[in-house]
Amino acid sequence: DGGITQSPKYLFRKEGQNVTLSCEQNLNHDAMYWYRQDPGQGLRLIYYSQIVNDFQKGDIAEGYSVSREKKESFPLTVTSAQKNPTAFYLCASRITGVGQPQHFGDGTRLSIL
Amino acid sequence: AQTVTQSQPEMSVQEAETVTLSCTYDTSESNYYLFWYKQPPSRQMILVIRQEAYKQQNATENRFSVNFQKAAKSFSLKISDSQLGDTAMYFCAFKNSGGGGADGLTFGKGTHLIIQP
Numbered sequence: 228d229g230g231i232t233q234s235p236k237y238l239f240r241k242e243g244q245n246v247t248l249s250c251e252q253n254l255n256h257d258a259m260y261w262y263r264q265d266p267g268q269g270l271r272l273i274y275y276s277q278i279v280n281d282f283q284k285g286d287i288a289e290g291y292s293v294s295r296e297k298k299e300s301f302p303l304t305v306t307s308a309q310k311n312p313t314a315f316y317l318c319a320s321r322i323t324g325v326g327q328p329q330h331f332g333d334g335t336r337l338s339i340l
Numbered sequence: 341a342q343t344v345t346q347s348q349p350e351m352s353v354q355e356a357e358t359v360t361l362s363c364t365y366d367t368s369e370s371n372y373y374l375f376w377y378k379q380p381p382s383r384q385m386i387l388v389i390r391q392e393a394y395k396q397q398n399a400t401e402n403r404f405s406v407n408f409q410k411a412a413k414s415f416s417l418k419i420s421d422s423q424l425g426d427t428a429m430y431f432c433a434f435k436n437s438g439g440g441g442a443d444g445l446t447f448g449k450g451t452h453l454i455i456q457p
Contacts, residue, residue, distance in 0.1 A: 258443065260443075267349075267449065268449055269344070269431055269433075269447030269448050269449045269450055270385075270431070270433075270445070270447045271447075272445070275444050283443070286444075317385060319385075325373075325437045326390070326392055326435065326437060328375060328390055329387075329445060330387070331377075331384065331385035331386075332384075333383070333384050334383050334384070
């Protein structure tokens, strides 16, 4: 079945540590996105990529980094510069075309140890 | 920048009733897209319905329909014959169709809908 796979489901970070969240899709979608969700809040855009080897900052990119070396993969690294990383992280992708909806993975819950 | 406002943090209705969730947005764009997403306790985000701003006809998907009022910048979601499985967070989201700005969706803060048996 086609879909978006995020791993791990739960992740713990120690102070000063970088961690990487995985996002893989087999939908052949060109565009991929990372969102952060905090309690009582909607989703906020961290980074997005419309094509391989290119990505753009979203509204809250500070303390995060991404790469897009393959069409299927868009990993997100939460760096030690992100002082409040505890949140639920959602990856999404969509097919090219204005107005096409985004499809989401099941998310990764990141907590601080 | 666009903003999306959902004024109802939580709503509760009886099973089989009809419920309407409100959403307003602010934009200077003339063409854009609006979405409702559902997030059940599993936390997966599921697309419920999509509306294109240049289409006057309101979108419908089975028991789900929208009331899109472009002049008022309002995009409410109506759920008919509500079911226990409709219990979830519902998010309204906006996407401009222009080339400027970030490519992602702008989300409201959500409405927690509880369907009581």
